[in-house]
Amino acid sequence: MKRNVLFRRGLLMALCLIGAASALNAQTLLGSGATFPAPAYTKMFDEYYKTTGIKVNYQAIGSSGGLKNIQDRVVDFGGSDSFVKDTDFAKYPASIVHIPTVIGAVVVTYNLPGNPALRLTGEVIADIYLGKITKWNDKRIAELNPAVKLPNMAIMPVYRSDGSGTTFNFTAYLSAVSTEWKSKVGNANSVSWPAGQGAAQNAGVAGVVKQTPGSIGYVELAYAHQSNMPAAAIKNSSGVWVDASLASISASAAGAFPPDSRILLVNTNAKEGYPISALTWIIVYREQKYASRTLEQAEHLAKLLWWMIHDGQNFVEALDYAKLPAPAIKAAEAIIKSITYDGQPVLK
Amino acid sequence: MNDRRFNALLGLAALLIVFVFAGFVLTLVVQSLPAVKQEGAAFLYGSEWNPVTARFGALPFIIGTLLTSSIALIIAIPLSLSAGIVMGEYVRSGWLRSLLNTLINVLASIPSVVFGLWGIEVVIPLVRNLAVLIGAPPYGAGILSASLVLAIMIIPYMSSMTREALMNVPAGLREGAFALGLTKQEVVTGIALPFARQSIFAGILLSLGRALGETMAVTMLIGNATRIPDSLFSLGNTLASVIASQFNEAASDVHRSAMMGLALMLLLITMIAGWFGRTLMRKGASAYGK
Numbered sequence: 001m002k003r004n005v006l007f008r009r010g011l012l013m014a015l016c017l018i019g020a021a022s023a024l025n026a027q028t029l030l031g032s033g034a035t036f037p038a039p040a041y042t043k044m045f046d047e048y049y050k051t052t053g054i055k056v057n058y059q060a061i062g063s064s065g066g067l068k069n070i071q072d073r074v075v076d077f078g079g080s081d082s083f084v085k086d087t088d089f090a091k092y093p094a095s096i097v098h099i100p101t102v103i104g105a106v107v108v109t110y111n112l113p114g115n116p117a118l119r120l121t122g123e124v125i126a127d128i129y130l131g132k133i134t135k136w137n138d139k140r141i142a143e144l145n146p147a148v149k150l151p152n153m154a155i156m157p158v159y160r161s162d163g164s165g166t167t168f169n170f171t172a173y174l175s176a177v178s179t180e181w182k183s184k185v186g187n188a189n190s191v192s193w194p195a196g197q198g199a200a201q202n203a204g205v206a207g208v209v210k211q212t213p214g215s216i217g218y219v220e221l222a223y224a225h226q227s228n229m230p231a232a233a234i235k236n237s238s239g240v241w242v243d244a245s246l247a248s249i250s251a252s253a254a255g256a257f258p259p260d261s262r263i264l265l266v267n268t269n270a271k272e273g274y275p276i277s278a279l280t281w282i283i284v285y286r287e288q289k290y291a292s293r294t295l296e297q298a299e300h301l302a303k304l305l306w307w308m309i310h311d312g313q314n315f316v317e318a319l320d321y322a323k324l325p326a327p328a329i330k331a332a333e334a335i336i337k338s339i340t341y342d343g344q345p346v347l348k
Numbered sequence: 349m350n351d352r353r354f355n356a357l358l359g360l361a362a363l364l365i366v367f368v369f370a371g372f373v374l375t376l377v378v379q380s381l382p383a384v385k386q387e388g389a390a391f392l393y394g395s396e397w398n399p400v401t402a403r404f405g406a407l408p409f410i411i412g413t414l415l416t417s418s419i420a421l422i423i424a425i426p427l428s429l430s431a432g433i434v435m436g437e438y439v440r441s442g443w444l445r446s447l448l449n450t451l452i453n454v455l456a457s458i459p460s461v462v463f464g465l466w467g468i469e470v471v472i473p474l475v476r477n478l479a480v481l482i483g484a485p486p487y488g489a490g491i492l493s494a495s496l497v498l499a500i501m502i503i504p505y506m507s508s509m510t511r512e513a514l515m516n517v518p519a520g521l522r523e524g525a526f527a528l529g530l531t532k533q534e535v536v537t538g539i540a541l542p543f544a545r546q547s548i549f550a551g552i553l554l555s556l557g558r559a560l561g562e563t564m565a566v567t568m569l570i571g572n573a574t575r576i577p578d579s580l581f582s583l584g585n586t587l588a589s590v591i592a593s594q595f596n597e598a599a600s601d602v603h604r605s606a607m608m609g610l611a612l613m614l615l616l617i618t619m620i621a622g623w624f625g626r627t628l629m630r631k632g633a634s635a636y637g638k
Contacts, residue, residue, distance in 0.1 A: 064597045161572030163597025163598060185400065188599065190593075192400065193574070197489055198572025211473070
């Protein structure tokens with residue numbers, strides 16, 4: 001009998017907690033999606049909480065999951081490393097908008113004796129991953145690096161075994177610069193690799209490259225930077241050799257920027273731009289009055305987005321993400337202003 | 349509580365398990381239909397797995413799964429049987445036995461991700477050195493590394509089942525054999541092992557089931573390449589490892605559905621292996637006259 005009372009009391013308490021949590025909802029924004037920008041978002045949301053008291057809960061479950069959640073309308077916003085294609089818009093119950101948040105880059109790293117600074121072109125990288133260039137002293141690599149004494153060593157390409165935005169951007173770049181890559185392999189979150197070894201996550205690829213002499217891999221800038229791995233300079237479409245730096249990555253988006261922000265930055269035509277740069281987006285519904293959403297929720301969301309593309313940008317460089325350049329911010333401002341609640345703009 | 353209520357409760361609980369299992373299989377079947385429809389039988393024997401062109405043939409993963417599990421069994425069986433015999437026949441009490449017992453239990457409770465990490469740090473470099481020595485591709489990761497670590501992961505199951513089986517051999521049987529003048533070795537190989545072999549075999553089956561479905565450690569060690577392995581040093585993928593790698597970011601619906609198909613296949617393979625083993629076991633038992 002006593003136990004029964006205790007049980008009931010516990011149940012009552014649990015119900016109260018649930019009630020309290022839903023009352024808090026108005027002050028809490030929920031998002032989920034891409035893992036790539038997660039460290040930047042965590043930092044931004046932490047700062048945002050400190051200044052506004054509004055909590056943002058972001059679950060890094062992967063871009064596909066984020067897109068699914070926004071499709072199903074179970075989150076306020078989704079995060080994705082790839083933009084939604086025209087043909088996929090029909091999957092969403094209403095019109096969505098993309099807001100760019102930060103820019104990242106994929107760098108090509110390697111493990112050679114002494115780790116000399118290397119220069120590589122997109123075509124050479126594609127042929128390495130196609131299994132056509134198999135030795136480090138191949139004359140096509142040697143031609144690009146006359147000052148480096150390259151060893152007679154097998155090249156071991158390493159790729160991401162898990163589906164990822166990093167792979168998407170890397171293969172998008174290779175498809176843009178190599179017709180053979182485009183026809184044989186293509187561009188997706190996970191592809192059928194003609195050569196090499198897979199490893200899970202950025203950390204896995206970085207780990208295998210560090211461990212395997214003669215290997216070459218692609219990881220996000222932050223991983224190469226934080227684990228002191230070399231990154232090849234790559235020739236961009238303007239013929240300039242570019243190192244992956246926060247400035248050159250940011251510069252990749254400094255060219256013409258489309259009003260809906262859906263643009264692949266790889267193989268950018270910006271003169272100083274690093275050629276394997278990539279935007280990441282937050283995706284929300286343009287019309288915020290759906291399900292049981294209140295105007296207050298919509299306002300919180302729009303204000304958060306506005307803050308992210310302005311003040312929030314100050315926190316990203318310390319985490320190896322590049323800031324949005326002026327043209328991208330301008331486009332993003334217009335997109336956020338186009339968000340409505342019951343037909344009326346949310347931000348005045 | 350009277351008998352009838354108790355029985356009803358038991359029956360309900362038992363039914364619930366049946367429902368859960370049926371629901372589970374049904375989900376896998378329904379969700380994998382789009383991929384199976386698209387590929388037909390080629391889903392089983394096709395060797396191309398390409399999310400970009402949406403071609404899904406599971407043969408490389410089926411071969412990878414069966415290959416790694418078989419090699420792991422081949423490595424683990426002699427080691428586990430020896431360990432089980434030592435614990436079940438020779439060191440039946442004392443500090444050495446408790447030490448052995450503790451070690452085996454600890455080994456069985458190590459999470460597989462830890463085995464994976466250990467494999468990356470220790471096994472892969474060793475295998476790479478071996479590969480360099482014999483002129484194989486020096487990846488380190490691959491079928492051999494995955495199988496070695498799998499073998500170590502299943503040894504505790506197999507050896508403790510062997511130990512228990514031997515401990516259950518009736519003392520009278522053993523004493524009678526000694527009374528007839530048999531040596532220790534003759535008792536072990538001629539009396540105890542034949543008597544215990546059913547349970548030992550069950551232990552091997554249990555380990556096989558575990559090896560077929562092991563995900564984390566294998567994903568970390570096998571090299572994740574969608575190719576049919578042609579040597580011990582080849583990179584590969586198993587059904588479980590490819591699901592673990594690709595499911596989260598499977599962008600197209602067919603790709604997702606194909607993943608479900610792989611899961612169904614893994615379930616079927618595990619069930620067939622179990623059924624096959626049990627049939628063998630029954631045959632063996634009747635041949636032995638039990």
